[in-house]
Amino acid sequence: MDEKKALLQVEDLKTYFHTEDGIVKAVDGVTFDVFPGETLGIVGESGCGKSVTSLSIMRLLDEKGEIAGGKITFDGEDVLAIPESKMMKIRGNDMAMIFQEPMTALNPVFTIGFQIMEAILLHQDVDEKKAREMAIDMLKKVGIPEPEKRIDEYPHELSG
Ligand SMILES: Nc1ncnc2c1ncn2[C@@H]1O[C@H](COP(=O)(O)OP(=O)(O)OP(=O)(O)O)[C@@H](O)[C@H]1O
Ligand SMILES: [Mg+2]
Known part of the structure; x- marks a missing residue:
């Protein structure tokens, strides 16, 4: 029988911050695997390092x-050795992050449609018209009512 391979492997990850008050060991030896189709929840008190693990x-x-130590492997590749230009292609296509505090994650001076379309246009070979359709579909998918109208609204016009 084929043994399923982990999509993401985090091994003994250590992420430290160099601050004026010294070194903050935000993540200090974290190990986990995520297999294809699997959902992993990481639970812990505020400040225990969940966001820093994800950002790493x-x-x-x-x-x-x-990243002071450890290894991160994604789809067989050593993430810590991938050049930044390739990392930019991987982010948003193969790996993505939904940031905490949605009100600060969106730019208040652009419509939500513009911001969703920007991400689509950066990552997929489509024109603006198609990107707009895809953005509307995406809003529909997550249950936003009247997506054709909401797409031209600004972040403050939507509820948190
Ligand atoms: N940029 C930074 N500079 C210095 N220390 C940082 C920085 N970012 C995070 N930390 C520290 O790293 C530790 C882990 O923070 P992290 O944001 O990962 O916690 P968290 O588990 O996501 O918490 P929450 O549940 O509140 O989101 C904390 O002690 C935090 O103060
Ligand atoms: Mg967090």
């Missing part, structure tokens, strides 16, 4: 953050 996998840490 996405390679989105700010300049104070450093």
Whole structure:
């Protein structure tokens, strides 16, 4: 029988922040696997390192953050060795992050449609008209009523 291979492997991950008050060991030896089709929930008190673990996998840490040890493998590739240009293609296509606090994740000066379309246009070979249709479909999929109208609204016009 074929043994199913993990899609994501995190092994002994250590992510440290270099701050004025010293080193913050935000993640200090985390190991887990995620298999295709599997959903993994990570639970823990505020500040225990859930977001920093996710940001490390996405390679989105700010300049104070450093992956000090461990290994991350995604679809057989060593994530920590992937060049940034390739990482940009992987993010949004193969790996994505839904950030906490949706009200700060969207830019208040652009319509939600513009922001969803921007992501589609960056990652898929479609024209603006098709991207708009896809954005409307996406809003429909997540149960936003009147998506054709809502798409031209600004983030503050939608509820949290
Ligand atoms: N940019 C940063 N600079 C310094 N320390 C940071 C930074 N980002 C996170 N930390 C620290 O890393 C630790 C883990 O934070 P993290 O945001 O991962 O927690 P969390 O589990 O996601 O919490 P919550 O449930 O509140 O979202 C905390 O001690 C936090 O203060
Ligand atoms: Mg968090």
